[in-house]
Each structure stands twice: as structure tokens, then as C-alpha cells.
Amino acid sequence: MVERAALLIGAVLLSSCGLANAGTGGGVRPPFADLFRGNAPQGRNSDGGTTDDPPGQDCIGGDVILTTDDDIELNALWAPEGNQAIVLVHKEFGDRTNWGGPTIDYFREQGYSVLALDRRVEDRDEPSAKLDVKVAADFLGVCGIGKWGVVGASTGTTVIFDYAIQTAPARDPDLSAIVFLSPGGYTGRNNAYEDHFQFLAPIRGLSAVAEADTNGGAQLNPTPDGWTSKSYTGDAHGEDLLVGPGGEQLRADLELFLADEVPTN
Numbered sequence: 430m431v432e433r434a435a436l437l438i439g440a441v442l443l444s445s446c447g448l449a450n451a452g453t454g455g456g457v458r459p460p461f462a463d464l465f466r467g468n469a470p471q472g473r474n475s476d477g478g479t480t481d482d483p484p485g486q487d488c489i490g491g492d493v494i495l496t497t498d499d500d501i502e503l504n505a506l507w508a509p510e511g512n513q514a515i516v517l518v519h520k521e522f523g524d525r526t527n528w529g530g531p532t533i534d535y536f537r538e539q540g541y542s543v544l545a546l547d548r549r550v551e552d553r554d555e556p557s558a559k560l561d562v563k564v565a566a567d568f569l570g571v572c573g574i575g576k577w578g579v580v581g582a583s584t585g586t587t588v589i590f591d592y593a594i595q596t597a598p599a600r601d602p603d604l605s606a607i608v609f610l611s612p613g614g615y616t617g618r619n620n621a622y623e624d625h626f627q628f629l630a631p632i633r634g635l636s637a638v639a640e641a642d643t644n645g646g647a648q649l650n651p652t653p654d655g656w657t658s659k660s661y662t663g664d665a666h667g668e669d670l671l672v673g674p675g676g677e678q679l680r681a682d683l684e685l686f687l688a689d690e691v692p693t694n
Contacts, residue, residue: 488572495546495568497560504547505565507572508533513691514542514574516565520583520667521550527582527668535671539684540693542574548588559591566601578606578691582667583646586612587619590629594620597628606690607634608683610670611646622649629653633690637679639665657686 488509495503506525515536519527525545536543548561562579569577581589586609593600593607607629609616616622626649634656638646641664648658659682665673671680 495564497564499557499560501549503561506545508537508543510537510542511540511693512575513693514544514569514577516579517545518548518581518585518588520585532671558588559595562588562592576603576605576691578687580608582610584615586616590616591619594625594628606687607632609636611638611642611666612636612649613645613647615645626653630655635686637661637670639663639670642666
């Protein structure tokens, strides 16, 4: 069985912007908007390259298309910066642009490459979005990324939770940190959280919720071993937590957490 899902990549050649040297200390980081100038997808073979492109061409940066194990094509933004990465999984509505330029740049300024997925809206009776996180992990492997962390917003936490359960026996050892922004009752709607929370425990985690969240966000109960749960000022939910009233404190906490669990140096 092929280890990695086939990758169909629509990569933007951004060497003129300096991304060809991303991760090596060279070049100038382009504005976030410049990363959305994707071309038509090109067929890729299983190692991530086309027959015409040199190996690793798909890893340069830009809009990409990832094909999951169940043949779903996902759009994603790949913004390479270093040898460690952060995968972003948005809430149920919207797409990868939910995160916004400042959030992408926040992670890149800490030295992380960023992969922001357009994850699927799944059927609750057949939870398959966990495969979206798997193809992200496969892609990071193709691009030579070492340790990585994953950040889920609102119902995006459910996707990560299901992935953690599915892969528990043979999880990617490089997955080093999980961050939940506004988890709640929907977390574990496919797999009951209280029955499976122990599958999160081997990985260090941070759970963040706004004190006045009115959109279903709530702290995990019980909190997995090795996890930290924190509440922040305001009523922001999901991705907005990072830029809401409590965003400055959350970003400071998250920076320290990631520096410990996914160090970039």
C-alpha cells in the first residue's frame, strides 16, 4: 500500500520573492497575499514531483492541491519558512483564508513553515476529515519537514481529535504539539471526547477558550495529561481568538508553548 496519498500540486514559483530560499535563512518573506497567486494544478507522482519538475519543486510555496486517501482534493496554502511546521485546520465554515495574513505571518516570524488547509465539511455519520490531517502530514514528509504541530479552530478541533484517535497506534512521531482554539461540545461529536480523551495525552497540548464565548466553545473536561487549558478575555471564537481582545496574551502563551514543544533551533 502506498505510504503517502498522491499529491496534486498547483505550486507558485516564488523564487523571485525569495521563497526559494525559505528555511535556509535566505530571501525576503513576501506579503501573505502574494502567496495566493496559484497556477493550474499539475499532475504529480507519489514522491511529490512531476516528471518535468526537479524534486521538491512542489515544496517551494504557494497554493497547492492535496489528494487524500479517499480521493478528495483539498486546496491548501503552503508557506515555507523553516524545517518545522504548523498545520492550520479551520472551523466548519470558510476556508484557509479564515486565518488571515497576520496569523500566517505570526507563525512564520517564529520560524515555522505553515500549511493552511481547506478542510472538508464532513458527514457526522462517516467522519472522514481526519484524512485531511493525514494528507497534510504526508505533504510535510515530502517536503522534508521535521517536527510539526497542528492548530484547530472550533470544529476543526474535531478533525484533529479524530485523527489522533485513528493514528494512535502508529502516529507520526514528528507530531509534537496540538492546539485547540475554542473546543467544545462538538469536539468528539463523531468520537465521544470523554471516551477517547486519553489519545491526546501522549502529545502536549494547549486548549484556549474566550471567557465570554457564546458559540459553543468550552474547556475540555477532563483535561488530558500534559495539556494546559487557558481562558482569555472577550468573546472571540475559533481563529478569531488569535486576533480578538485576548489575542495578545494568547499569542504570547502560544509562542512559549510552541518554542518548548516544536523548537525551531
